[in-house]
Amino acid sequence: MSSKDPYPCRVIxxxxxxxxxxxxxxxxxxxxxxxxxxxxALERGQHLALSTARGAFAAxxxxxxxxxxxxxxxxxxxxxxxxxxxNEARGHALTTNQVTEAIRVATENGWTLELYSxxxxxxxxxxxxxxEHAGLMGLPYVRTPLxxxxxANDLIVRVQFxxxxxxxxxxxxxxxxxxLSVTSATSPIMPGTAFVSATQTGITKAxxxxxxxxxxxxxxxxxxMIGDGLNDxxxxxxxxxxxxxxxxxxxxxxxARYHVAHVDDDGVAEALDRSADIDPKS
Numbered sequence: 001m002s003s004k005d006p007y008p009c010r011v012i013x014x015x016x017x018x019x020x021x022x023x024x025x026x027x028x029x030x031x032x033x034x035x036x037x038x039x040x041a042l043e044r045g046q047h048l049a050l051s052t053a054r055g056a057f058a059a060x061x062x063x064x065x066x067x068x069x070x071x072x073x074x075x076x077x078x079x080x081x082x083x084x085x086x087n088e089a090r091g092h093a094l095t096t097n098q099v100t101e102a103i104r105v106a107t108e109n110g111w112t113l114e115l116y117s118x119x120x121x122x123x124x125x126x127x128x129x130x131x132e133h134a135g136l137m138g139l140p141y142v143r144t145p146l147x148x149x150x151x152a153n154d155l156i157v158r159v160q161f162x163x164x165x166x167x168x169x170x171x172x173x174x175x176x177x178x179x180l181s182v183t184s185a186t187s188p189i190m191p192g193t194a195f196v197s198a199t200q201t202g203i204t205k206a207x208x209x210x211x212x213x214x215x216x217x218x219x220x221x222x223x224x225m226i227g228d229g230l231n232d233x234x235x236x237x238x239x240x241x242x243x244x245x246x247x248x249x250x251x252x253x254x255x256a257r258y259h260v261a262h263v264d265d266d267g268v269a270e271a272l273d274r275s276a277d278i279d280p281k282s
Contacts, residue, residue: 237255
C-alpha cells in the first residue's frame with residue numbers, strides 16, 4: 001500500500017453533488033431520506049462536497065455546511081471554491097470588460113442578469129423571475145444596480161442570465177464571444193425558466209472538483225459526481241464515477257456510468273448508498 005494513498009479502503013472517497021434537480025426536489029427542500037443517506041456516507045468516512053452553480057450563501061451555504069462543515073465546496077459552476085470551515089474563497093474573476101459587456105448584452109435584449117461574487121449577488125431587474133429566484137436561493141429580493149455592485153467587488157466570478165428556456169441558445173450565442181464559458185441549468189422549482197451562467201474561459205464544475213482533489217490528495221477518477229443539468233456535463237465527463245439522476249437531461253444521462261431515480265424519488269440517496277459497494281479504482 002502506498003504511503004501517499006490517504007484512502008486505501010474500498011470506498012469512493014469524494015462524492016460531489018449538484019443542488020437543483022439533484023439534492024433539492026420540486027418541493028424546494030432536501031428530503032429526510034436524502035439526509036439519512038448523507039449521514040450513512042459520512043459515517044463511512046466519505047467526503048461530500050456541493051458542486052453547484054449557486055453562490056456560497058443562504059440555502060446553498062447551509063446545505064454545504066450540512067454535507068461538510070469544514071471542507072471545500074464548488075460554487076458558481078466552478079467560478080469559486082469555498083471552504084466552509086475557514087470561509088476562504090478561491091475564485092476566477094471575470095474582467096471588467098467582460099462584466100460590462102454582459103450588462104450591455106442583457107440590457108439590449110431585455111434579459112434579466114445577475115452578477116455574483118463568491119458570497120454575494122446583485123440583480124437590478126424587478127421581474128417576476130428575478131424575485132422568484134431570490135426566494136429559491138433563500139434570500140429576500142433586493143434591487144441592486146449592477147454597475148454599482150461590479151464597482152464594489154473586484155472578484156466577480158460569474159454572471160447569470162435568468163430567461164425563458166427557449167432563449168438559452170440566443171443567450172449563449174451572445175455571451176460566448178465575450179470569451180466566457182457558458183452553461184445552463186433549470187430548477188424543478190421554477191419550471192420554464194433557464195439559468196444561463198457564464199464563468200471565465202475554461203472554468204467549470206470539473207475544474208472546481210479538480211481543485212478539491214488536489215486538497216484531498218485524490219485523482220479525479222476516484223470521484224463520484226451526481227447531477228442532472230447541462231452545467232453538470234463537464235464534471236460528469238471528467239470524474240471516474242458519474243451518476244445521472246432520473247430527471248437528468250438526455251446529454252447527462254448519455255455520459256453517465258450509473259443511473260438512479262428521479263429527484264422526487266430520492267435518487268441522490270440511492271446513489272450515495274450504491275457508492276458504498278463501488279470500488280473507487282474500478
